[in-house]
Amino acid sequence: MNGSNDEAALEATMLGGPDGESVTSWRLWVVPLSAGIFAGAAIFEVLPYAYARAGLRTVAWAIAGLLAFTAIHKGLDALGHQGAGWASTLGMWLHSFLEGIVTATGYGVSVAIGVLLSVGLVAHLIPEATALVAVLRRTGLSMRQAVVRTVMSWALVIAGFLVVKYLLPLLAPPVLGAGMAFGAGGLAYLAIVSWTGRRGGLTGSLLAAASGAALMGLVHLA
Numbered sequence: 001m002n003g004s005n006d007e008a009a010l011e012a013t014m015l016g017g018p019d020g021e022s023v024t025s026w027r028l029w030v031v032p033l034s035a036g037i038f039a040g041a042a043i044f045e046v047l048p049y050a051y052a053r054a055g056l057r058t059v060a061w062a063i064a065g066l067l068a069f070t071a072i073h074k075g076l077d078a079l080g081h082q083g084a085g086w087a088s089t090l091g092m093w094l095h096s097f098l099e100g101i102v103t104a105t106g107y108g109v110s111v112a113i114g115v116l117l118s119v120g121l122v123a124h125l126i127p128e129a130t131a132l133v134a135v136l137r138r139t140g141l142s143m144r145q146a147v148v149r150t151v152m153s154w155a156l157v158i159a160g161f162l163v164v165k166y167l168l169p170l171l172a173p174p175v176l177g178a179g180m181a182f183g184a185g186g187l188a189y190l191a192i193v194s195w196t197g198r199r200g201g202l203t204g205s206l207l208a209a210a211s212g213a214a215l216m217g218l219v220h221l222a
Helices: 002-013 025-054 057-078 083-109 111-138 143-167 173-196 202-221
Strands: none
Touching: 025 057, 025 083, 025 111, 025 173, 025 202, 057 083, 057 173, 083 111, 083 143, 083 173, 111 143, 111 173, 111 202
């Protein structure tokens, strides 16, 4: 009996990571913090932007995005691949590509708006990139693999910008709003995957998630 209690106490303070390494107690809160960051980005940044352009259709597109990335996850799992890892990656890549499109659209309105959007983009992509690394590590990827996929998300921001600036005319607001809402569904998926992958206690996890969401809210206000 004492042996099982000792094992439970040890697990509460030091858990095995994806590669079998020990995880110190403070790292228990990184994953739920990531969940809050993704949820906060969707709630404070993406969905208001989408709603202003697509109206009530935002809800339907956001749900479609969430279901699409969940289906990708389940489908890849059924094929024997890392469903959570790849669906999370694709969700962030889509979000990043759309953010590049939004920024380019801002420059199409005025240089001042474009600069403001660029500053906001960098400010909120930094915590999102950090959160993505944490989530991908939790799904079993190595640090190198997680960082490479995260760096690709920044490359897709640039790709989205260049596509609008040089290849396509400015997108109509309803189309852009629908795309952003779909991307918000991807962020919601990331938040859910992060939350379900937590290892810490419920109270601490909730506090960490709330802190992540609050951080994104402050970034948006700034």
